[in-house]
Amino acid sequence: MQDEVTLGPVGEQHLTVIERIMTDPDVMGPFQWYGWRDPSRLRRRWADSGLLGDDGGMLIVLRAADVLGFVSWRKIVTSMSSHCWNIGIALLPEVQGNGHGTQAQRLLARYLFAHTQVQRIEAETDVDNVPSSAPWRRPASAARGSCADTRSASAPGTTPPCTPSSATKPPDRRPA
Ligand SMILES: CC(C)(COP(=O)(O)OP(=O)(O)OC[C@H]1O[C@@H](n2cnc3c(N)ncnc32)[C@H](O)[C@@H]1OP(=O)(O)O)[C@@H](O)C(=O)NCCC(=O)NCCS
Numbered sequence: 001m002q003d004e005v006t007l008g009p010v011g012e013q014h015l016t017v018i019e020r021i022m023t024d025p026d027v028m029g030p031f032q033w034y035g036w037r038d039p040s041r042l043r044r045r046w047a048d049s050g051l052l053g054d055d056g057g058m059l060i061v062l063r064a065a066d067v068l069g070f071v072s073w074r075k076i077v078t079s080m081s082s083h084c085w086n087i088g089i090a091l092l093p094e095v096q097g098n099g100h101g102t103q104a105q106r107l108l109a110r111y112l113f114a115h116t117q118v119q120r121i122e123a124e125t126d127v128d129n130v131p132s133s134a135p136w137r138r139p140a141s142a143a144r145g146s147c148a149d150t151r152s153a154s155a156p157g158t159t160p161p162c163t164p165s166s167a168t169k170p171p172d173r174r175p176a
Contacts, residue, residue, distance in 0.1 A: 085121045
């Protein structure tokens with residue numbers, strides 16, 4: 001069970017690693033670096049809510065006691081009476097490529113389907129970000145085509161393509 005990936009609430013002891021991931025362009029990589037942000041914002045949000053709110057949240061990704069990275073989700077309003085979750089993930093470079101990202105995204109989708117009312121979970125990723133889009137190529141997920149994403153980390157003024165993907169709630173899933 002040492003290799004098993006788990007998710008949990010972010011504790012104060014995890015904040016340094018999350019800050020490292022979020023504030024280092026080399027760690028975030030070419031697809032997830034959005035520029036310098038207020039460095040104290042994470043700790044303020046953690047002190048305020050534990051990074052768990054009604055409109056989104058963040059969980060730490062662990063393997064035993066080792067911090068691998070984090071997963072997050074945010075609310076996307078889809079109609080006057082419904083919403084879905086858009087999820088994200090970032091792992092430390094030294095643990096990437098071992099299947100942990102796939103496991104963590106699967107665990108997050110199960111968690112959100114089990115504990116919230118949404119029927120759909122989606123993600124957007126640059127078309128060239130192969131590790132990020134891999135879990136969404138599985139059965140029960142669907143790639144929805146491509147769109148222009150101006151938030152992506154590429155040359156100023158360009159609108160590189162991204163791939164939105166989604167998974168719908170399995171009909172017989174029981175709360176985990
Ligand atoms: C995206 C990310 C979470 C993926 O996690 P990971 O643990 O590295 O990925 P996995 O080991 O689970 O691999 C997923 C798939 O990508 C493939 N893959 C992994 N690294 C790869 C690489 N460098 N090049 C090509 N394919 C790769 C794996 O073979 C696997 O494919 P398969 O399921 O078809 O066998 C991680 O790379 C990361 O944190 N990247 C930086 C932040 C980021 O881009 N986040 C996503 C933004 S949408």
